[in-house]
Amino acid sequence: MFGKKVEKSMEIDSLIGENIKLTGKIEGKGNLRIDGIIEGDIVYEGDVIIGETGKVQGNIHCRDISLAGTVEGNIKAKEKLTLHTTGKLMGDAEVANLIVHEDAFFQGSCKMTDKKVKQIESTTKK
Secondary structure (H helix, E strand, C coil): CCCCCCCCCCCCCEEECCCCEEECCEEEEEEEEECCEEECCEEEEEEEEECCCCEEECCEEEEEEEECCEEECCEEEEEEEEECCCCEEECCEEEEEEEECCCCEEECCEEECCHHHHHHHHHHHC
């Protein structure tokens, strides 16, 4: 009624549990939750959730990312990056929307992407 956002339900397609450590590149579709340790890049066509115990040392490319753990690398999200209170990002972010909760840690730079800005830039170059 007053512009409330309806949260979409998050179904997890793939889970990397707390006791798992993976080394290498991860590619896939759907929704991925990470509670373990990843050493390598993640390229996912969908959403990535990094829980409080999750740690990623590598770059992440996805649609949305919810970060409550730690990422040492760059993030490129087509839509949104949510950095929760326990979240730590040490790297650059390129996102359309950025949400940073109180006490979250972000060390790096952020580039905001927007389709309207891209359209304006492309028309001014002509």
